[in-house]
C-alpha cells in the first residue's frame with residue numbers, strides 16, 4: 255500500500271493521522287451567570303468566582319429574586335473577602351423567598367422561635383412534674399417510717415433512730431440512680 259504525502263505533512267511513515275485542527279483562541283467556559291444572561295464571560299467577571307458553570311440553579315435562583323444587576327452592584331460595593339459570604343446569604347434568602355414569598359427567611363426564623371418556645375414550655379412542665387414526683391416520694395417514705403415507728407415498742411425506738419439515719423443517707427445517695435431507673 256502506498257501513501258501519498260506532501261513534503262510538508264510527512265513526519266513519519268507510521269503516523270497517517272489527520273493534521274491537528276488549527277489552534278483556537280483560548281476561551282474559558284462561561285460562568286453560570288454569564289451563560290444565563292447570554293453575555294460574554296470576561297476574564298475579570300465579578301460573578302464567575304461565585305457562580306461556577308456546573309451549578310446554574312444557584313445563579314438562576316438569586317437572579318429571580320434580586321435581579322442580576324442588583325447582584326453585580328452588591329458585589330462591587332463589597333471588599334472581595336466578603337463577597338462569597340454575601341453570595342451565600344443572597345442565595346439563601348432567595349431560596350427562602352421563593353418558598354415563602356411573604357416572609358422569606360424571617361418566616362423560617364419565626365417558625366423556629368415558636369418551636370423553641372414550645373419546647374421550653376414542655377421542658378418547664380417536665381421539670382415541674384419531676385419536682386412533684388420527688389416530693390410525693392419523700393412524703394410516702396415519711397409515711398412508711400412513721401407507720402413503722404408507731405408499730406414498735408419504745409425500747410426499739412432508739413435503734414430505729416440509728417437505722418433511720420442510715421436509711422436517709424442511703425436514700426440520698428441512691429435517689430439519683432433510682433430516678434434515672436424510673437425515667438428509663
Ligand SMILES: [Zn+2]
Pocket residue numbers: 284285286287288289294295296299300301302
Ligand atoms: Zn461570568
